[in-house]
Every structure is written in structure tokens, then in C-alpha cells.
Amino acid sequence: MSDITENEIPSNFIKDIIDEDLRIGRFNKVHTRFPPEPNGYLHIGHAKSICLNFGLAEEYGGKTNLRFDDTNPAKEDVEYVESIKEDVKWLGFDWEDRLYFASDYFNTLYDYAIKLIKKGKAYVDSSTYEIIKEERGVPSKPGVESKYRTRTTEENLELFTKMKNGEFDDGEHVLRAMIDMTSPNMNLRDPILYRIRHAEHHRTGNEWCIYPMYDWAHGQSDSIEGITHSICTLEFENHRPLYNWFIEELEIHHPRQIEFARWNLDYTVMSKRKLLKLVEDNYVTGWDDPRMPTISGYRRRGYTPESIRNFANSGGVAKREIIIEITRLENSIREDLNKKAMRVMAVLNPIKVELTNYPISQVEELDAVNNPEDESMGKRKVPFSRELYIDANDFQEIPHKKFHRLSPGKEVRLRYAYIIKCEEVIKDSEGNIEKLLCTYDIDTKSGSGKSDKKVKGTIHWVSAKHALNAEVRLYDRLFNVPNPDGDKAVDFIEHLNPDSLEVLTNSMVEPYLKNAKPGERFQFERLGYYCVDSKDSTDEKLVFNRTVTLRDSWAKIEKQNSR
């Protein structure tokens, strides 16, 4: 059992840096931000960043902003803005009144650009895309300076103003910082600050036709917001010298950028481009498909915010590439739901059982414990009668030697009820099992203490005439290899798990579930955790999603034996 409580971040190198900054007085507070681009839904990797940024600020008594880095109108959309806000909230974090957009700063950013031009540190380049690319060179070889680099300040100012005023077409000119075309750091080879895009922005509409590049907008946005610690992923390490250059030339507040390694999960893909492809090409039903590694997918799948936070906070931060085992996430939700989820009985693949010595019209209301981990959750009544359903895989006609469940002539306990014995297997003309004829031992009623008979197995069941029909969606991993995008020669789509979803329409659940509400989570005893689907479940037809199975040592025995 981990002694890391929720939201508490274990010691790590970022906290060491913050401690030092506070100690030497570089900053006297901690103010972080979570800066997504609204061009897709948040995924589990973002959850790590969210928990880190909000968690760190909380721990140091500071604040966290939510800021959308919306500098590319072509890819961004309000749908994504709304989904991101919902997901951050659902995870349990509050940006209060600090909801910002990089587009809020377009005017300031423009003024900053003018300042740079006036300092002789930025110029308008009228070269083509191809020329600029060619002149930039490659990392191991210096680039060459553009022939437009020597334009006068007046000329630059005039051209830039015209760019802003819409007097040019897309791509005709760009504004570039004047730094060093021979720098071994590509980001310092006169990076582009503004490009012309006659496109409608989701917030600024058609007010602008020049848009700042991310590199020009991001660091200054942090600065404008008074961010002290800009936590970002490793790929921006090489950008830090550039951000520092901007901040110093502009003489504005200087946040400290700290990079950490993004989280990858095995058996999943995380890039927004790939997730978008899964959605657009209908490999999944949407961004919130329960198989997606998105926050909304996990939410619909039945994950709790606590389980995701615990998962994120229990992992630490590093600077090397890491691939987390998905079993850790699965373990995290099991751990949470084990303590919280009400237990019920559900029979996924029913076979009928008739208790031949049970009175025909008798019904008993048996006591069932709602959660053995939490007595305060109480008990409920479960109806028991002559005709029952049990799960098909709890019966083996020719039992495996370690099989502790029902088979001909053998006894098994029905959970909360009686020990029964299988007397006869009734089959149809094709040899399929139609019904099991069993007898029950009246002295073995749960809690009665009349018999000290012991059996090795206990199985779940539902009363046939009381059970409710339900659809159950069994979700499994979306990919069947640990690293679906590991091989550049093979499309990740090839690695999709064809069995990632199995739909069962004839499942039977105990009557207690009649009033189960969308999103409500249960443990189906001996099977796993399931939640009521928030979109498709109705009063007439319950639909359950399997969140995760219980740990299954029987499956291991079976697997070992088949080898």
C-alpha cells in the first residue's frame, strides 16, 4: 500500500528547483499554468501535466491558470475548448477566474514585435517558404542569412504594418527575429515570429490576419500572466534559450521553464494526430469512446477522477523517456473502486439452473453485503427462487482438475444463498446445454449456521424471474502490442486489437440495478467493475461498460495449463 495520499506530489527535481528559487528569493510565490492547444481532447498524458501544475501550486500555496495556446486558427475549435474545460474540472481542479487565451494577448504580442523591430532585432523576410527552409540549414551545418535581413527599421515597420492590415496574401512575408543563423540550436536561426493567415479565429474572428507562432506567443504569455514556473515537456528544452532571448530583449518578467518527460503508456497511442485519426476514420465511436486514452474516454469507461490523480501523482517526474505500464492505471482504478463500489451480481452469459427440490412458487429475500470493504454501505435483499441463471464459464461438463466451480455431480456455493449440486445436464438436439438440473441443500443457507459443509467454490447468480436484461460492453485494450507506433514501417492502425469491444446483449442483472443512474459504478461480483453508460443506457435497456476486470488468478491457472 502506498502512503502517498491523493494530490500529494512526492519529492522530485522540479520541487528541488522551486525550493531553491524560493530560498534564494528569485520568486516569492509559485504560480503555474496548464497551457493546452484547443486542437483535440485531453488524454491521460495531459492528466499528468494537469496534476503536476495544479498540484505543485496547491502544495506551495500558489495558483494555477488555465490558458489556451490558440495561435493557429486552422486547427483550433471551441468544441475542444469546452471539452478541455470540462475535463480539467472533472479531474477536480479549479482555475477560478483565471481562464486565459493566448489570443487575449495578440495586441501585446504585436507591440512586443514592434519593439523588437525598433531595436533592430526583428525583420520582415519576403523569401518563399522553400528559400527560408533551405537557408535555415540543418542541425549539423550552419544556415545562411536571408537577403532581406538588412532591411531598414523603417522598411520593416512599414511592411509589418501592411502585413497586419491585410495588404498581403498568405505566405508573402513573415516577421523573423534576428538572432544567429549559424547557431547549432536551430531555434535561434532567425525564428519566424508572425505568419500571414487570412483565417477566422475561434475567438478573435477576422480581426487578425497575422498570427504569432507558438514560440513567440508561449513564453511571453507566461510572462504576461506572471507565471513563476513554466513546466513543459522535454521537446521544449531546445526552445528555452530562445524564450530567454525574447524575455531579455523585451525586458519583461522572466518565468523559469522546467522540462519533464511526458508520460507514454504501453498498449496505447497518445499523439493527438493519431487519436484524431482513430476518431475521424471511425475506428472508435468518438473522442469519448471508452477505449480511447482520453480523459473523456476514461470517464465514460468508469474511471474515477481520484484514480487518475493517484495514478498521475504516484509516478514521479523524470527527464528520460518513460513508458508506463498500463497495468498501473488499471491497478489504480481497481484500488479506488474496491473501496467505493457497491457489489451486485450480474450474469454475463446465462445458463439456466433449475433447483428441482426447491418449492415451485417460493421466493426468498436473501441478505447480501453491499461492500465488504466498507460496512457503512450496508446490506440489501436479493430475491432467490427455483429458476436461476449462472454464468456459462462457471460450469464445466468435464472439469479442469483445479476447477472449483460447478460440474456434474459436484457442489458449489451460490453466493449469499445455498450450496447446490449439479444432478443432470439437459441438452438440445445439437448438444448445446439448455439447462442444469440441480438440487439445493436447505441446511446450507448463508448465515444460518446449520451446516458446516465446505465447498471450494462460490459463484454468482441471479433469479430468472426477477433479473433484468442488460447490454454489457466488454472493453479491452485498443492495441494488441505494447508499442503500437514503435515501428515506423508499420501503420499503428495495423496493431488495433480486433477484440477491443465485445457486446453482450443477453446479460442478466439483479433487480437492484433497476434504478441505476448513468455513470454509476458497480462491482459485478467475481467479474469486474462496470458503470452505467452515460450516453446509451435507458430505463428500458440498461447498458453497462466494463471499466476493468477483477484480478483473475483463475485465468492465470488456465493460461499456465494451456502452455
Next chain:
RNA sequence: AGUCCCAUGGUGUAAUGGUAGCACCGCAGCUUUUGGAGCUGCUUGUCUAGGUUCGAAUCCUGGUGGGACUGCCA
């Protein structure tokens, strides 16, 4: 190849010059009216070669291995 970054069991992380610890996985056992949960035990690790030091996972140097950078994306 140029610059930058990184390297602790299978995985993920601690140890901040002083006994390499924890969690997950795995294995064995106990317990159990969920083959769940819980409990106990076990296996497995400091990339490498030097140096500094009484003492190095930690500091220094070289090597090896991995990653990032060559969008008018973020």
C-alpha cells in the same frame, strides 16, 4: 555528424558523499461464502572505464547507449 538532454531490478521511482529503499508485475504461502480484497515471504538493479574521497548511485573525465532539434505546427 553539430548543439542540448538523459542513464538505478521486467516497469516506474527514492536515496541530495555514509546500510541501494518503495510501488507495480512475477513467484511461494496464509486467509477468504468474490479464484476479489487482505496478510507474509522471495527473486531481480546503480550502463561502462578511470579519477577525487576514509567512503561514490550521488562529484569529475572519457567511452557506450538512448532521446530532442532540420513546420510559415504546438
